[in-house]
Amino acid sequence: MPPFPTEQWLEEYRRHLNDSDAFAELGEGWGEGFDGDVLYVITDLPIDETTLGELPEETLDGLPDHVRERVADVTVADAPETFAPIQSGIPDDLADKLDQLESHVVDGTVYAYVGLEDGRCTEVEVVDGPEARETGFVMHGSYEVWRDIVDGRPSSSAVVTGELSVSGNRLRRLRYAPMFQLLGSIASEVETTHLFEGGDSTSTPLLDTAMRGRMVAERETHRSVKRTLELF
Known part of the structure; x- marks a missing residue:
């Protein structure tokens, strides 16, 4: 199992994204007319405390x-x-x-570039800083929060509590909220070895359950809107 967060883990994550029918469907048209690439910023890796x-x-x-x-x-x-x-x-x-x-x-931070276009993950790369690759969106959170997301916590739950931030064009962030939720959900499908032991979980069970239900509802709404538009 690839260790998180490393290049090997990112490559496995890319494979899962490209094997996902849900990602292909939800990401159709993603990046057309705008930069759909995302930078994952993983801060506070405990490299000074971990032996x-x-x-x-x-x-x-x-x-x-x-x-x-x-x-x-x-x-x-x-x-x-x-x-x-x-x-x-x-x-x-x-x-x-x-x-x-x-x-x-x-400085205790990993910057992971994830290239996304039209329902495909085109490229992944660990880069040496926030300016190394141009991206349309940035997802920013601590290692502990990302670890919980990889373990199954809905990324939208971490966004609601302010532990994970998503920056970029505001209208597109709202319109494509299910996409960012799915990116986190597919991360949890990767069989993972965590490089660092985790502290107390940042997860909130009741909120996580509510956000999972909302995520399903938003994806279905997205499908319904798409089907309606196809009739015209």
Whole structure:
């Protein structure tokens, strides 16, 4: 299972988006006449507080036991520097994760570009800052909030509580609200290993249940409007 948030997870997310009939239907015409790409901003990754010994066990697969014991108390933030002298001698998978940490985590934040057009996810990429790729929309929240969304919390619930923000053209955000909800819903379908342990869940069960019902109703309304327009 790909670890979240990494390039491997994003690629699996892209596959799920493109395999989704609901996404193809809801996203038909998305991006026509406007920039439909989205930047996911994942803040407050606990890289200064989390040690390598606290990461999922498979993260350090292939590392000799005596080395694993020596680095168990090294923080994730310090890991690239710690491993630099022996970079050529560590497993390729671990080297790739360390490289991603060093190049893609900026001040505890990951910026993930998701290219969307006409019901397809055209491209995904972890970028090195908010200005690296031009996007029409930005979804911004802490790692804990994104973790809950990947675990099944409706993204619209996090928007209502103010824990997740969606910025971009206001009229399109309102018109295409079901699209942003579906983007979160499909994220929860990816079989995921979380790179960092979570704290207390940000989820609110009653609100989450209400937002799931609203999400279904809004998608059905979208379908009805679309069918009506097709008659003219």
